[in-house]
Amino acid sequence: MIDRLEMQVKRHEEIQAEMAKPDVVTDSQQLGRLGRELRQLDDTVDTYRAYQQAEHQVKEAREMLGAERDVSMQEYLQQEERAAEERRQAAEERLRVLLLPRDPNDERDVVVDIQGAEGGQEASLFAADLFRMYSRWAEAQGWKVEVVEAQENGIGGFDKIEFEIHGQGAYSRLKYEGGPHRVQRVPETESQGRIHTSAATVAVMPEADAVEIELPEKDLKIETSTSTGPGGQSVNTTYSAIRITHLPTGLVVSCQDEKSQLKNKEKALRVLRTRLYERKLAEQQAAQSDQRRSMVKSGNRSEKIRTYNFKENRVTDHRINATLYKLDRVLQGDLDELVNLLAAADREAQLSGQA
Incomplete structure (x- = not known):
């Protein structure tokens, strides 16, 4: 367990250094990806540091107890040792949970x-x-x-x-x-x-993320129309509604919630990427386990x-x-x-x- 924790601490430090690089700071996609990974490691790293501190306090209390002759001081040190040991055990139990395999998508929208x-x-x-x-x-x-x-x-x-x-x-x-x-x-x-x-x-x-699922223009059929339903006169008379067909898979996404055609297109593309990403994940999971259910x-x-x-x-x-x-x-x-x-x-x- 300690080896895995040390590796995560090292990765945490590497990400922090990487996020400070000028070329990363200006790349919102890469910055977002690193930020998600950093947040996933934060709790583990903080808990591991608390574990190390408690372990050090237990060791220190025991060393002092071995050299102490004053009875009242011995009682105090015994209390300190027990409290530190309780903190160490609590942190260790928390680390066992944190080291369970994590869903890499947990931090996503x-x-x-x-x-x-x-x-x-x-x-x-x-x-x-x-x-x-x-x-x-x-x-x-x-x-x-x-x-x-x-x-x-x-x-x-x-x-x-x-x-x-x-x-x-x-x-x-x-x-x-x-x-x-x-x-x-x-x-x-x-x-x-x-x-x-x-x-x-x-x-x-x-x-x-856009970098994970590429959508070349040749793979897309984009259609516009006037929006239907509530939303006011401008929504129903301007060509703001978007319908995107992903030609290789036949997946279709429609969006008409925004008055802006550009915003509807951006939303529709996000959802299309998400559906393709979900299909990709399903294929990976199916390959790993025949028991996966829809x-x-x-x-x-x-x-x-x-x-x-x-x-x-x-x-x-x-x-x-x-x-x-x-x-x-x-x-x-x-x-x-x-x-x-x-x-x-x-x-x-x-x-x-x-x-």
Whole structure:
């Protein structure tokens, strides 16, 4: 373990030196990549230094205790030794967690895609609920939300909504949200008070850097049109909406949220890079493990990762068998407890695998 920690300290110092170079300071892409790597190492390096300090204090207290003859001073030194040993053990335990294999995408921004799946109009209304939930959670974290494409259905729901979330560590927290989400509630249109079950799918993709996914002009078909839906007269009469087709793969991205055609194009290109990056990651993971399952699957209710039951004010995450009776607060963006439980279960699984 010590050898790995020393290597990480050395890499931490190398990155700091590299980020100070003039050619790196002016290269936002490289600076961003190095910044993400540095932030991933910060906690480990700080904890290792705390471990070293505590270890030194334990050794120092024991040496002084061996030479001390005064009884009261011996008692004081014994207390100091115990306190330092507790700090050392706590730091060591923390380091075991920090040295677990890390997802290299954890510090990235994300693109989230929510689509109504099973349940018709009720599914689209649930998709809108999920979008509001994630938007409120992101706001509480100090993250920025930007809508890329929204396909509204006229009743306040979304057949599909795609949006970006920008913020430090966004993917490390949101990655647990990918999969089919199920809702059980009485729709407003239900006259007899019967509970209906519907589903929406959530896909969470780490946003790719431009240098990682190149998009030559010859591979792109770019079309413009007037935007549709709400947004004012200028949105609906100017050719600001963008539709980009990636010819080699057939992937299509549309964006009309901004009034500026250039901004819509920039957003669409970011999302296209992200989708290509996600496809690249999926291929790599499939090559490493035949047991990898798709994040979204078919969107069928039976494959749900989480259930939202309005009658019982209950949220159940089926992956970790965790149930919280605070659905109203969760839908207002209070997701931290659920995400913390999922992250803890992930760490425990990794630690068990190393045992």
